[in-house]
Amino acid sequence: MFYKSLSKVLIFCVLATSAVFVSCINPDENVVPWVEVRVRINTLDAKYIDLQSDGGRIVIKNEGYGNNGIIVYRLSESIFNAYDCTCTYEVSDTCAVTLDEGNIAGAVCPVCGSKFELVNCGMPTSGKARHSLKSYRVSYNEPYLRIFN
Numbered sequence: 001m002f003y004k005s006l007s008k009v010l011i012f013c014v015l016a017t018s019a020v021f022v023s024c025i026n027p028d029e030n031v032v033p034w035v036e037v038r039v040r041i042n043t044l045d046a047k048y049i050d051l052q053s054d055g056g057r058i059v060i061k062n063e064g065y066g067n068n069g070i071i072v073y074r075l076s077e078s079i080f081n082a083y084d085c086t087c088t089y090e091v092s093d094t095c096a097v098t099l100d101e102g103n104i105a106g107a108v109c110p111v112c113g114s115k116f117e118l119v120n121c122g123m124p125t126s127g128k129a130r131h132s133l134k135s136y137r138v139s140y141n142e143p144y145l146r147i148f149n
């Protein structure tokens with residue numbers, strides 16, 4: 001009896017401290033081809049220090065389609081968005097968006113100039129791109145962040 005109650009409490013604690021977020025599901029999901037993504041980072045690691053505050057963002061290199069990278073954006077204390085860096089104007093392994101230095105919640109393609117919102121499901125806001133950035137699932141169990149398909 002005691003162990004049964006204890007296991008219920010443990011299950012509740014695990015569910016309460018971790019959450020899976022599919023914050024962005026959009027009809028543009030298949031513009032960028034599927035590649036397996038399984039990334040786990042420790043947000044306390046010094047190289048991810050920008051994720052310590054809301055609005056923080058980083059680029060994880062050599063992941064996602066064509067190894068173009070994945071942008072992670074911290075929306076709030078427990079909500080993160082993750083996007084494939086592949087520019088959706090002309091999908092290739094040579095067209096990767098970067099963090100927009102002129103917009104802390106934006107990404108920009110350095111070749112075609114398309115701009116995307118990181119708070120708004122990677123939606124394009126200007127330029128030639130008409131499709132949102134591809135998003136990935138994220139689960140956060142402090143301090144570990146998992147990004148996956």
Ligand code: FES
Binds near residue numbers: 087088091095111113
């Ligand atoms: S797509 Fe080739 S540049 Fe944005």
